[in-house]
Amino acid sequence: MADVLTFTDRGIYCPAGEFHIDPWCPVARALLTHGHSDHARPGMDSYLSTDIAAPVIRYRLGDIRIDTIRYGEVRQIGGAQISFHPAGHVPGSAQIRVEVAGQVWVVSGDYKTEADGLSTPFEPVRCHVFISECTFGLPMFRWPAQDALRDQINRWWAANAADGRFSLLGSYALGKAQRLLTLLDPTIGPILTHGAIEATNAVLRAQGITLPPTEQVVQGTDLKSRTGALILCPPGAPATPWANRFGSSSTAYASGWMTLRGIRRRRGADMGFVLSDHADWEGLNSAIRATGAERVYVTHGYTATYRRWLEEHGYDARIVSTAFEGEAADPTESA
């Protein structure tokens, strides 16, 4: 039997439906798991994403032809039956289920199994073949409980505020930043944002997602009267001249990579919070178990190691060959 999906130099392709999933070169029809830049690229003739993911994709890619689909809704594209299912990664993120002649394949996109109170929670989808990311596919990665993390972040902020210092918190603009917003305790002080993050906030608010009030830092912002505020910014921003205006400040990053001491130290931050929008080791294992799949393709991250682990547990495990891997396992967490 022919494979439902194949791996081409443009990305994952479905011959029966003549569409690509998260392609990185221009194609006729692109199904997108979510709006992060390593998945949603410009130049496709047409796009399909969930209705929740679409506004950000439109904001990021500009004038594109995009059709939307609800979670669980089934559509026929050529000889393939497709549906999108919650991946729990960022608002609107999806796993894409593709069925051809009774064979079911699922592309996970990026996912996390823990409910974050912002994205629609991950739902396992039964399938024959599962294509899974494994960004954090090593047993060292175990995410702390969200409550413990909330305390840790707010304690750090409160201590800085008490010392009259700003708190610079670096995180990705889409997903992680809004998740942090839901964890912050606004009674500690004002929450300011970098323009890149505020723009995404605005898109999400406009589609009805509730976020605590934030204020963008602009040229004339009176920082004196906001001493002790927390500033949410992209991960690169604390190291740029943009951050000089805050004077006395403490810097922290929120990322799964903050698990590792060496990376925390290399980032040179005062604090590292272990907060990821990807599945941790247990999350990957439980998600794969729940699919009931016999064959698993792994991509993103520690693929060779994770493949071997799956193989030892009886899976037909394969690597989506590196030529098709969108990004290297780099300390700058894949977004």
Add this chain to the structure above:
Amino acid sequence: MKRFAELYAAIDGTTRTNEKIAALAAYLAEAPPEDRLWTVALFSGRRPRRTITATTLREWAAERAGLPLWLLEESYAVAGDLAETIALILPPPTRESDHSLTHWITHVRHLATLDEVTRKVGIFAAWDSLALPERFLLTKLLTGGFRVGISQTLTIRALSQATGQPVTDLTHRLMGNWTPDKTTWDMLIDAKTQTDLSQPYPFYLAYALEDPTDLGDPAQWFAERKWDGIRGQFILRDQTHHVWSRGEDLITNRFPELAQLADYLPQGTVIDGEILAFDANRPLPFADLQKRIGRKTVPKKLLTEAPVILMAYDLLENHGQDIRPLPFAIRRERLNTLCAAIPPSAPLRLSPAVPFTTTVDLARERSASRDLGAEGLMLKRLDSPYLTGRKRGDWWKWKVDPLTVDAVMIYAQAGHGRRANLYTDYTFAVRDGNALVPFTKAYSGLTDAEFTEITNWVRKNTLQRFGPVRQVPPELVFEIAFEGIRASPRHKSGIALRFPRMARWRHDKPSSEINTLDDLRQLLKIQG
């Protein structure tokens, strides 16, 4: 242990010196005395001995975590730190505890005395009752590899803040071979008198001189050779002698020939000098001295093949009196007198003065260093006291330029600690006809930005993996600088380098233009 783990995290989490000092000073002011003592001991490298080999520890940790050993190894290759890897992969603790640091160190040392089965039970129980940061530190203690990101100098500054005692006094008190078993906080830090006769003085270290005109008036300066051996102190007090290395190791027994100096020197003498393997009038290559460094006891054959002397630089104690505050010229005069009273056959020599009048003379003398078996020149202000630690201004070292070759990278491996997950450890090759011959490894000398760029290149260009090592195409060329070269039958290339590092990345050079094995052999002939 929670409090100690917080201290460790505070020091580890900042690069700002003042924050490190403040965290440690606060801890030293409030922790129980025995924990303070152990903290100072640990921070000055006085670790408890390893309880268990790293190999066994890996196996036990994998067993406890219910993971195959290979997966622990893969994780270790990414984290770059075994204790951290173990702490992270173990299941979360099922119990809570907050015993003191001293309690856990006592526990770790007690475990070392038990049979293997009991030891394993004890280690599992300890892992199971500690949260991640404490578990990491306990595992570090088990492996005997505890280290902390604060220097001895900063530790002493914090100690000075916490106790109100002057830095110089504390530096001296912390020298020598004390351990928490043999002393108490009161005796070590507070007691009025010192009783340890073996105690050395803190070494005075020089900064590198960039430009000799910075010296000012040459007449204010004294020059001598910078010898390439082991900097050490010879101490004779109350009929007993001790030899200390700069790294604060007691090395008396490794150099038994120095014992006879006790027959000629007055009691209460401390000499700062360089231990050199020496043949008639010339130092032997450092490689000869190296044969003796690793050994606790020295076989007769080696004593005749590589006899050592003490090349005397300075006199710190004279007739029981600490003369470090006196000007160098006077100390040197007294050292001269001591050395003159010793028979020429004894293994002590006065480091000869290098005469000069201008900096041009100095530059000429410096360039003759390698021929004399020296590393360069030492310049000392004639009126300088003997200070503590590395201080700018009174003493300078002016080393010869390193030797260099251009070589191509053929293997890369991820670094450790701060550089985990970056490819920073490289193996280099030179050409031999059409073949490439690996001849050295190096892992320092580049910027973080360069390491990041190379890491991305390595990931995209891996030809083959051997565990944590990646073979890459021979394309990236680097200038490798080193301090010495010697023949080494153990290495495929037949040579070994001393202190190799990357001087720069030669973007401008194709790998066809790198140096050859013959070039290295030629260098060996001239420099070896």
